[in-house]
Amino acid sequence: MGSSTDVRGVAHGVNAPKSNPTEVVRLTLDALEAGREEILADEVSRNVKQGLSAEPGVYLGIPGA
Secondary structure: OOOOOOOOOOOOOOOOOOOOHHHHHHHHHHHHHOOOOOOOOOHHHHHHHHHHHOOOOHHHOOOOO
């Protein structure tokens, strides 16, 4: 690979839905205008954030409990 910022190969072969760039830009601009420091531009990111912010955190769950 090239430089450390070269991410072309990172998702190679991943067959998953991609975010709409226009929607990401709209959400980003809306967040910046509102003074927010964090932008969660897709449902997966919002779900991860919600799970990590839960009490108790989902990462503390015991499988099969």
